[in-house]
Amino acid sequence: MIDQLTPPDSKILIKAKKVNKIFPNGCHALKNVSLDIKRGEVVVIIGPSGSGKSTFLRTLNQLESISSGNILLDQVDLTDKRTDINAVRAEVGMVFQSFNLFPHKTALGNVMLAPMKVLKQSKEDAKQGARDLLYRVGLADRMNNYPSRLSGGQQQRVAIARSLAMKPKALLFDEPTSALDPEMVGEVLDVMKELASEGMTMVVVTHEMGFAREVADRVVFMEEGELVLEETPERFFHSEHPRLQRFLGQVL
Amino acid sequence: MQTQSSRWLGHGVYLVIMAILISGVYFAGQKIDYTWHWERLWPYIINTESQDILAVTDGTAKVDNSGHLSITPDYGDDPQIVERYDTLVSRNGDLIFQGDTIARLDGWRFGPIAEGLWVTIKISFISLIFAVLLGVIFGLMRVAHGQVWRNLAVTYVEVIRGTPLLVQIFIVYFFIGTVFDLDRFTAGVAALSIFTGAYVAEIVRAGIQSVPVGQMEAARSLGMNYVQAMAYVIMPQAIKRTLPPLAGQFINLIKDSSLVSVISITDLTKAGREVVSGSFAPFEVWFTVAALYLVVTGGLSLVIQRLEKRLSASD
Numbered sequence: 422m423i424d425q426l427t428p429p430d431s432k433i434l435i436k437a438k439k440v441n442k443i444f445p446n447g448c449h450a451l452k453n454v455s456l457d458i459k460r461g462e463v464v465v466i467i468g469p470s471g472s473g474k475s476t477f478l479r480t481l482n483q484l485e486s487i488s489s490g491n492i493l494l495d496q497v498d499l500t501d502k503r504t505d506i507n508a509v510r511a512e513v514g515m516v517f518q519s520f521n522l523f524p525h526k527t528a529l530g531n532v533m534l535a536p537m538k539v540l541k542q543s544k545e546d547a548k549q550g551a552r553d554l555l556y557r558v559g560l561a562d563r564m565n566n567y568p569s570r571l572s573g574g575q576q577q578r579v580a581i582a583r584s585l586a587m588k589p590k591a592l593l594f595d596e597p598t599s600a601l602d603p604e605m606v607g608e609v610l611d612v613m614k615e616l617a618s619e620g621m622t623m624v625v626v627t628h629e630m631g632f633a634r635e636v637a638d639r640v641v642f643m644e645e646g647e648l649v650l651e652e653t654p655e656r657f658f659h660s661e662h663p664r665l666q667r668f669l670g671q672v673l
Numbered sequence: 674m675q676t677q678s679s680r681w682l683g684h685g686v687y688l689v690i691m692a693i694l695i696s697g698v699y700f701a702g703q704k705i706d707y708t709w710h711w712e713r714l715w716p717y718i719i720n721t722e723s724q725d726i727l728a729v730t731d732g733t734a735k736v737d738n739s740g741h742l743s744i745t746p747d748y749g750d751d752p753q754i755v756e757r758y759d760t761l762v763s764r765n766g767d768l769i770f771q772g773d774t775i776a777r778l779d780g781w782r783f784g785p786i787a788e789g790l791w792v793t794i795k796i797s798f799i800s801l802i803f804a805v806l807l808g809v810i811f812g813l814m815r816v817a818h819g820q821v822w823r824n825l826a827v828t829y830v831e832v833i834r835g836t837p838l839l840v841q842i843f844i845v846y847f848f849i850g851t852v853f854d855l856d857r858f859t860a861g862v863a864a865l866s867i868f869t870g871a872y873v874a875e876i877v878r879a880g881i882q883s884v885p886v887g888q889m890e891a892a893r894s895l896g897m898n899y900v901q902a903m904a905y906v907i908m909p910q911a912i913k914r915t916l917p918p919l920a921g922q923f924i925n926l927i928k929d930s931s932l933v934s935v936i937s938i939t940d941l942t943k944a945g946r947e948v949v950s951g952s953f954a955p956f957e958v959w960f961t962v963a964a965l966y967l968v969v970t971g972g973l974s975l976v977i978q979r980l981e982k983r984l985s986a987s988d
Contacts (some may be wrong), residue, residue, distance in 0.1 A: 482894055515891075523910075527987075534905060538897060539896040567987040568987075
């Protein structure tokens, strides 16, 4: 209702307004979280575990439903019952902490599946697209490997290629490097940096402060379900906010 | 780790134990007052005796130059023409009475045990297909979001698993069979598929639930709807995991099919019972019947093992 009154701002791609999430067990995971994400912007969300940052990210493509508030993607209200949520999800990619590659398909098959089934691309087109994407993430020589034959870093890069195959408007990253061995974090972050430089809209939940400092346009700090602070990286990491100071003191 | 030599030793001990067991059975067979007549079984499996062709009415035999045999009946009916025969018993002009052997047909036929085996294979195979259909449908209902579907599936599984198959066969044949006018074979297939379907449904449910939640989330986050995610992501993985328990269930199905003999379907077990009364060789017959069941179940095991191997390419 409110959305039709406010003038549409085409710069804003994702708009979260006063999002509340209360789990059936009574846990109040998100408390009035509001956040605007502009086109081409990279927003990094940090915070202690249990702060609701992953839950918030998952509400952005409705893998998690919300209890109250609104989430708008390109001015389409995701909480509206008439919204085709599958069509919305096809436009918002998601990269998971545990990769979630399809183990019964090769790297190529993983990337091809959704374009063929959801976008109804022909097999040849999907294959060509998948090849290009795997080439882009540096896995040209691994296309026919099953996930079980790939390292964690390679799997996560396939997962990124799989999301990109849907030509999403935005990509959501849920702690993409947390399950990786330290020596593989770099290769995944490099792919993400490249995406950011190409203008992809990205929302990243991560513990990689270096990535936040280097790549983010804005850094968001969440704690106990609240959005505590939202700043540019320079000001963020020099902020005197006591709760942020306490958190950074623990992780750095 | 097992060493090579300890493995061979294991095989050797196994062979010794098996030899002792088998010779035990053999000597027990010798000791009892029983004359073994394995050769009596053959006609009941493959019958090589020539088959008599009988006259249907009284009449006169007529054999023309090219060897065509026909019986011209005494009272004006159409002649009985014998299309095919191997040995001629009657001669041209013979007086024939109804029931006389007029010619013989060589060659072999399947005996009752072979026919029973075929019925067992047929009924098991058809039931297997329907059981898988029912099992997948109810297994999917069991994990569906709608409470109605889940309740329906739970009711089906609990009712069928909680009652004996024998009782179900009687109910399907005498009650449902009467209501819908089913023949015994259809009733047998229905009872077996409904029974096995309940177990398959539980196996399918367990298989689906064993696939990590992240797989469904990944599929949905790519824009697939629930049905697409199930069909292209969840089920292919679930099926691989369900193959070993399914193999066990299918073997049970083949063995359970012996119960349909209670509604007079001449399957392998009923054929065995009939042959026992004809051949007076009960031990031989039951050993043979058991061996034939073993061949069918073993064959199925082999097929599923092959399938498992093929599906494990992604491991």
